[in-house]
Amino acid sequence: MNLTLIQMAQMVGTAMESATTALLTADLALAEEVIAQDDRIDTTQHDLDAKTLDTMARQQPVASDLRILVTSLRMSADLERMGDLCHHIARTARMRYPSSAVPPELAATIQGMGNSAKAIIEKLGRVLETRDVKLALEVERDDDEMDALHRQLFMILLADDWSHGIETAIDMTLIGRYYERCADHAVSIARRVYFLVTGEYAAALNN
Amino acid sequence: MNLTLIQMAQMVGTAMESATTALLTADLALAEEVIAQDDRIDTTQHDLDAKTLDTMARQQPVASDLRILVTSLRMSADLERMGDLCHHIARTARMRYPSSAVPPELAATIQGMGNSAKAIIEKLGRVLETRDVKLALEVERDDDEMDALHRQLFMILLADDWSHGIETAIDMTLIGRYYERCADHAVSIARRVYFLVTGEYAAALNN
Numbered sequence: 007m008n009l010t011l012i013q014m015a016q017m018v019g020t021a022m023e024s025a026t027t028a029l030l031t032a033d034l035a036l037a038e039e040v041i042a043q044d045d046r047i048d049t050t051q052h053d054l055d056a057k058t059l060d061t062m063a064r065q066q067p068v069a070s071d072l073r074i075l076v077t078s079l080r081m082s083a084d085l086e087r088m089g090d091l092c093h094h095i096a097r098t099a100r101m102r103y104p105s106s107a108v109p110p111e112l113a114a115t116i117q118g119m120g121n122s123a124k125a126i127i128e129k130l131g132r133v134l135e136t137r138d139v140k141l142a143l144e145v146e147r148d149d150d151e152m153d154a155l156h157r158q159l160f161m162i163l164l165a166d167d168w169s170h171g172i173e174t175a176i177d178m179t180l181i182g183r184y185y186e187r188c189a190d191h192a193v194s195i196a197r198r199v200y201f202l203v204t205g206e207y208a209a210a211l212n213n
Numbered sequence: 214m215n216l217t218l219i220q221m222a223q224m225v226g227t228a229m230e231s232a233t234t235a236l237l238t239a240d241l242a243l244a245e246e247v248i249a250q251d252d253r254i255d256t257t258q259h260d261l262d263a264k265t266l267d268t269m270a271r272q273q274p275v276a277s278d279l280r281i282l283v284t285s286l287r288m289s290a291d292l293e294r295m296g297d298l299c300h301h302i303a304r305t306a307r308m309r310y311p312s313s314a315v316p317p318e319l320a321a322t323i324q325g326m327g328n329s330a331k332a333i334i335e336k337l338g339r340v341l342e343t344r345d346v347k348l349a350l351e352v353e354r355d356d357d358e359m360d361a362l363h364r365q366l367f368m369i370l371l372a373d374d375w376s377h378g379i380e381t382a383i384d385m386t387l388i389g390r391y392y393e394r395c396a397d398h399a400v401s402i403a404r405r406v407y408f409l410v411t412g413e414y415a416a417a418l419n420n
Contacts, residue, residue: 059283062269063276072270079283080290163379172370172382179386 007134007199008078010054014085015131017047021092022127022188026120028099029181030113032106040096047089051082058082077198081134084191088127091184091191098177107177109170115159116178119185122152123192130192139203145196146208152189156182214341214406215285217261221292222338224254228299229334229395233327235306236388237320239313247303254296258289265289284405288341291398295334298391298398305384314384316377322366323385326392329359333399340403346410352403353415359396363389 021040028037058078061067067075098107108116126148133142159182162168163175200208228247235244265285268274274282305314315323333355340349366389369375370382407415 059280062283063279066273069270073266076266076269076283076286079286083287083290160383163383168379172375172379175379175382176367176370176386179383180390183387183390 007074007081007137008054008058010050010057011078011081011085012131012134014047014050014054014082014089015127015134017043017050018085018088018092019124019127019131021047021089021096022120022123025092025095025099026117026124028096030106030108030117030120032099032103034100034103037096037099037103040092041100044089044093048086051086054082055079074202077202081195081198084195088188088191091188094184095181098181102177107174107181109174109178111162111168111170112159112178115155115162116181116185119152119155119159119182122148122155123185123188126152126189126192130195133196133199137199137203139200142196142200142203143208146193149189149193152186156186214281214288214344215261215265217257217264218285218288218292219338219341221254221257221261221289221296222334222341224250224257225292225295225299226331226334226338228254228296228303229327229330232299232302232306233324233331235303237313237315237324237327239306239310241307241310244303244306244310247299248307251296251300255293258293261289262286281409284409288402288405291402295395295398298395301391302388305388309384314381314388316381316385318369318375318377319366319385322362322369323388323392326359326362326366326389329355329362330392330395330399333359333396337399337402340406344406344410346407349403349407349410350415353400356396356400359393363393 021043024036024043025040027033028040058075062072062075065071101107126145129141129145129148132138133145159178163178168175197208200206228250231243231250232247234240235247265282269279269282272278308314333352336348336352336355339345340352366385370385375382404415407413
């Protein structure tokens with residue numbers, strides 16, 4: 007795919023890793039960096055979409071090229087939203103600073119969700135680079151790991167010995183949702199690559 | 214805009230009203246209806262997008278027509294996602310049946326969020342029909358009411374006398390997020406209409 011989409015995936019991958027670290031270690035400077043980086047992701051999307059629309063208007067592309075251009079617009083929207091979700095995670099880190107938003111019982115689960123999201127986004131970058139449909143299907147399977155971690159998060163929140171109160175439960179519910187949605191968007195992009203290459207849909211995304 | 218987009222907004226408005234009622238009254242049949250309706254919204258989007266792509270490929274539209282077609286693709290994606298969020302609300306109603314997922318203290322707030330979302334979606338339908346930019350800006354202001362209700366929801370969850378435990382707090386956190394995101398997507402569509410008509414961006418969406 008377009009080089010800028012691959013760059014956007016790299017930016018989102020970096021933002022995801024930093025947001026998770028900022029959240030777990032209450033690193034305010036890193037949280038601010040992710041928040042600032044989100045503006046750059048938004049600008050990159052805006053510029054890419056303008057170029058894509060310009061190409062559509064000037065070159066009057068044939069059906070197959072048009073499909074690639076339209077898909078590029080959809081992918082850039084997904085990547086932009088993934089950047090927003092990293093921003094949301096970083097904002098929670100900033101809001102709870104100097105405390106960490108994540109209680110000790112949930113640190114491993116959140117780190118796992120962060121690692122899973124980072125790995126999915128990195129694989130997605132390779133899918134965009136190579137259009138490898140086998141790899142695109144792997145992204146979908148990797149998302150099952152994220153879903154399992156998401157269920158684990160709720161089990162810990164709902165355990166009888168939860169002692170961190172409602173506010174932290176609310177934070178962790180929303181944080182869990184941000185990670186899960188980020189992975190969903192990655193699956194959505196991987197499916198678009200799959201469709202572009204094969205002309206067929208991968209199985210339906212259950213969200 | 215395209216008649217099908219207006220129909221999609223109507224479908225989403227109906228789904229939103231029914232989902233809220235199903236949630237507040239633990240109406241299982243109504244919840245199932247919303248869940249089934251979401252498939253119809255998805256199919257409508259799929260068919261509309263296929264037609265839009267076909268028009269792009271066959272008619273080789275000039276820049277202004279191309280912009281309308283691309284915007285239609287983006288709006289249908291927003292409306293499809295709004296349908297998903299109604300589906301999520303209905304699914305929570307179904308999951309907690311025969312109890313209501315919403316405790317008495319939050320009934321008025323959730324009803325308010327449902328009413329606000331319904332009103333925003335109805336106004337959005339009129340914006341799509343008339344391309345009235347004044348009305349498009351109103352959608353943005355109406356979203357402030359949703360944000361105020363969202364803050365009220367958190368205040369009730371975080372009050373010292375909250376007695377419904379973590380599970381209900383998690384449910385209500387996610388439900389609040391679904392309403393808020395639904396209104397955000399409506400604002401996003403209203404902004405696209407504004408841009409199509411004026412060639413200028415309305416102020417940035419803070420999400």
